Amino acid sequence: MEFNIGTKIQAIDELGRWENGKIIAVDSNSFEVKFDGWGTDYNVFAKAAEVRKPVDIFTSEIDAASKAKRKKGTGVGRSHLSILHTLVAGDHVFCSIDETLLKATVKVIDRFLREVTVRIEGESEDRILNVKRIVLEEREDQRCERKRRKVKQKTCAEKTLRPEQSAENDDTGIEDGTSFFSTTGGDGSVICCGEVVRIMATTLEMLVSSIRKKGTGFEVHGCLFSCGLSEDIKIAVPAEKIAKICKPLHVTAKEKKIVKEWQSKAFTDSLNLKMSNFQYRKLVRQQELKNAILVEVQAALRSKFSKRRFSLGISSLEIDLSLFKLDFFSKRHAKYSYYDDNLWQLDSLLGDKWDILFKDNILSFVTQITISLTKQNILQGSISRAQSYDSVAVDKNYRTALALHIINGAKSDQSHYYDDSEMQLAQQDSV
Numbered sequence: 001m002e003f004n005i006g007t008k009i010q011a012i013d014e015l016g017r018w019e020n021g022k023i024i025a026v027d028s029n030s031f032e033v034k035f036d037g038w039g040t041d042y043n044v045f046a047k048a049a050e051v052r053k054p055v056d057i058f059t060s061e062i063d064a065a066s067k068a069k070r071k072k073g074t075g076v077g078r079s080h081l082s083i084l085h086t087l088v089a090g091d092h093v094f095c096s097i098d099e100t101l102l103k104a105t106v107k108v109i110d111r112f113l114r115e116v117t118v119r120i121e122g123e124s125e126d127r128i129l130n131v132k133r134i135v136l137e138e139r140e141d142q143r144c145e146r147k148r149r150k151v152k153q154k155t156c157a158e159k160t161l162r163p164e165q166s167a168e169n170d171d172t173g174i175e176d177g178t179s180f181f182s183t184t185g186g187d188g189s190v191i192c193c194g195e196v197v198r199i200m201a202t203t204l205e206m207l208v209s210s211i212r213k214k215g216t217g218f219e220v221h222g223c224l225f226s227c228g229l230s231e232d233i234k235i236a237v238p239a240e241k242i243a244k245i246c247k248p249l250h251v252t253a254k255e256k257k258i259v260k261e262w263q264s265k266a267f268t269d270s271l272n273l274k275m276s277n278f279q280y281r282k283l284v285r286q287q288e289l290k291n292a293i294l295v296e297v298q299a300a301l302r303s304k305f306s307k308r309r310f311s312l313g314i315s316s317l318e319i320d321l322s323l324f325k326l327d328f329f330s331k332r333h334a335k336y337s338y339y340d341d342n343l344w345q346l347d348s349l350l351g352d353k354w355d356i357l358f359k360d361n362i363l364s365f366v367t368q369i370t371i372s373l374t375k376q377n378i379l380q381g382s383i384s385r386a387q388s389y390d391s392v393a394v395d396k397n398y399r400t401a402l403a404l405h406i407i408n409g410a411k412s413d414q415s416h417y418y419d420d421s422e423m424q425l426a427q428q429d430s431v
Contacts, residue, residue, distance in 0.1 A: 193266035337368035
């Protein structure tokens with residue numbers, strides 16, 4: 001290709017990069033190139049192979065097929081790109097072939113085409129697969145662990161959602177044997193009728209047919225499911241001994257039909273009882289509120305912000321008004337705080353030590369929580385939290401210690417927490 005003096009070209013500089021410039025002199029075997037933005041002292045003598053026409057990667061012409069493909073997209077998400085980035089030759093992975101996971105070894109990785117060449121166990125030839133078909137070998141355990149943490153966070157790691165009462169003082173008014181559609185297992189996960197669960201401290205698995213009240217707790221009834229469904233072997237286990245199963249299960253069409261029948265019956269019985277029994281409806285509503293509020297409290301304690309607002313949805317007036325001591329006409333707001341010394345009133349609903357979180361030598365604690373009923377009868381709330389670097393004993397009297405800590409911090413003007421509103425309240429209290 002011939003270039004004349006003054007022609008705009010691209011040439012390789014001393015660092016091996018293609019840079020824009022122009023030809024200022026032509027020799028028999030080379031061209032003298034002056035780069036744009038540089039003086040004549042940085043001119044280079046380039047051979048014919050080191051000079052080319054200007055190429056702009058952003059405005060270069062692309063054929064119609066490439067445009068259509070780029071517009072359509074490859075369908076490769078961030079998770080697949082992450083796999084492509086972490087893979088190296090020799091890794092052991094799973095390949096999804098016809099909805100079946102097969103073990104394979106990675107041979108070649110093409111990150112530009114997003115393809116991986118693998119050798120599947122038992123085959124003599126390599127296969128070139130899209131990265132979407134690749135599953136990391138350790139990803140199975142990670143997925144189960146992530147799912148377990150998500151369920152545990154959703155339920156705020158509570159053992160149960162039932163009222164904390166003794167067997168001698170059970171005033172819920174619900175008889176033993178009453179059917180429930182769901183409850184909470186020993187690992188903090190929500191257990192529903194029709195699910196396959198694991199009996200803790202054993203290798204046995206069971207299919208839940210019904211959940212019944214027993215004393216102040218719940219009892220899970222079902223059939224053995226360790227090697228397929230065994231309807232002849234009936235099992236009844238306390239709910240605190242039940243754990244969720246994260247791995248996928250293979251269920252036959254017959255078993256799916258049985259599961260669907262059990263789920264339908266349990267849900268219908270629970271719905272009918274909820275409509276006819278106020279005490280049952282109140283207990284279920286308390287479980288729902290406890291679960292929702294604890295999720296918001298944990299999120300607030302882990303957040304970098306000192307205040308968090310949340311919504312609990314449409315209120316059940318006949319239950320929520322008495323639960324939070326609200327009045328439909330005169331008192332639509334309830335405040336629980338250290339300043340009012342009434343934060344303990346929520347312990348009967350939310351349990352023990354629901355308002356503190358100790359992590360990385362920092363104690364996060366709730367200083368105020370408000371519950372409000374809007375004109376649209378929607379239950380809303382807000383949570384204020386503070387943090388302390390000082391050592392506070394987390395025992396039965398931890399709230400007293402935190403209150404003294406707030407007052408002492410206000411007196412010395414050396415606050416170790418971040419809630420300005422509580423600081424002002426503490427200063428007023430100290431005065």
